[in-house]
Amino acid sequence: MYRLQLHIRVGQNIVPQIQPGVMTKRFHAFIFSVIQRIDPQFAVDLHNRKKRQLFSFFIDEDRILIHSPNKRVIQCLQQGLFEVERIDLRDWKGRIQEMHCKQIHESDIEAAFSTYVTLHFLTPTTFCHGKIYYPLPELYRVFTSANKAYEMATDLMVPPEQLQAIAYRIRIDYLNLQSKQVNFDSFRINGFTGKLELSLKTLTDQEQQLAWKLLVYGSLMGIGYKTAWGMGQTRIEPFEQKHFSNSR
Template sequence: MPRAVTSTRRQPKAKSVATTSAVTWADDIELVGLVFELEPSTSNSLYSQYTIGLHAWFLDQVRQIDPDLSAYLHDGESEKPFNISALEGELLASGKQLRLEAKQIYHWHLNALSERVVQFLKLWLTNLPKTIELSGASLQIKQVNIAHAPTTYAQLLQSSAQQSLVNLSFISPTSFRRKGHHFPLPVPENLFHSYLRRWNDFSRLPVEQKTFLDWIDESVIIYQHHLESMKVAAGKRGSVTGFTGAMSFGLSKAALANAEFTQLFYGLVQLAPYCGTGHKTTFGLGQTRLDWVEQKSTTTVELLTNMLAERIEELTELFTAQRKRKGGERTDKIAVVWATILARREIGESLKAIAQDLEMRESTVKTYVKLARKALKQGKIDSLST
């Protein structure tokens, strides 16, 4: 029998979805956070990287209303002006798959960081679909509420109040990119670099990055933290080493002499729950709260996702080494693709589902599975012969 655990983790339009009367805002709003109440009509299996499906479902909703915005969200070179969470609620770990339980309520967060996306959401909420479809799992949209109040970047700056202590909690695995690798530590300079990138892209109140981050490096004091690292399969390819947990920090007395940067510091702290922290936030990573949230013990679901991530990393290292010995081109990219596809096939995911997630032809995915299995077999033979 599956064991219950708790995870902090396209159909025609219809107007029957319940939304509160408060889910509206002025036309000049630039940031808002929504939370969806979802209920599966039946119990269904769910693959461990289902946030890829949530990401694709949302972009398809945008495409139906505003194709240009959808293309920008999908392909734009700037910071992404939205992010999503994983499902929060009672999940089941069933073999190597996850399982949604019928008649249980799950919560899903969707945050917008630019005026254009916020106004899309305002229009979209007037005519929501009845369900979210995730590779055979259908979730009814029961209700939508505001999780983070509608606001503007200028209002965040103006309303930011000085505090002796700031608490941030990282609800989902969080990571940064540093020198071509994952960096799973909330070093203040990395934290505020993450927030400032979004601020400079979307606020129309740009700040000179280096000077401010040098000030952050000199001024922020960490008082307490409770962090745990873990590997997760995140995004469409590869794995990420991230952290979850909470930290408390503040500014040194000397830092307060710089009133402009002090105000921006607290404004960026207020921005954190809207924009998330680090990279791959559009696939559920980096969800952040302005509070100290007690960390729960590792669940069976998290262990499953960790196992998948470790398998992807193990296969990536093997395929990369093999291709380098043979002088293969695009070594790193192809190794990650092969590793992701084979690891997902090993846990029982269909070629069709993998192809849809990776935006590849099913025949190509099938070919890559054969090549990856052949390479894996060769790797085992090489290992035995040494």
């Protein structure tokens, strides 16, 4: 798994932080334009991909985090962003000041293991099944989404019945959510943001390790629907604190 971190200087009279919606949809298109400039065929393959997209992003006030399990995605973005130097989304403009890449190994995830997990849902999150939205952090849906990120990063897939057995036995210690709607111009999606604290102590040792890995990979790639458009971006503790506390 890779994290590409961009430090941005936002233009004058522009709101620094972008909320998911039309602007993040434009940034999604911007990412494709950068990749296309470097490797046109790879960009076509990405665009035509039927499975979950190979990147997600979170736009903060002065930085942008892009995650991908695919090295070629990161290579194209590094080269392309170095050439363009600035990001122009019409109503939002920023100049790239610094760019850093970090490879996250499975050993890094294992070293940060904790039986107490906090998920911060930073941008509106929802789940979609059969064109129906489910804007609640039901744990089986959280783990099903995380399983897709886990598969992309490790080429391993946890069977649904095992996911179900894990999700149904995890203890929820704290939950605080707010409902938020995302406007993509041509359609709107209801989602949630907030904080979810979990205890994995009700699981076996092996299940604890697996649940931790799933949640970390899921948080890096985003949880739920439209993560490549900026939704479902999640911060997981204590992993972020242990590995990226000095990366701002």
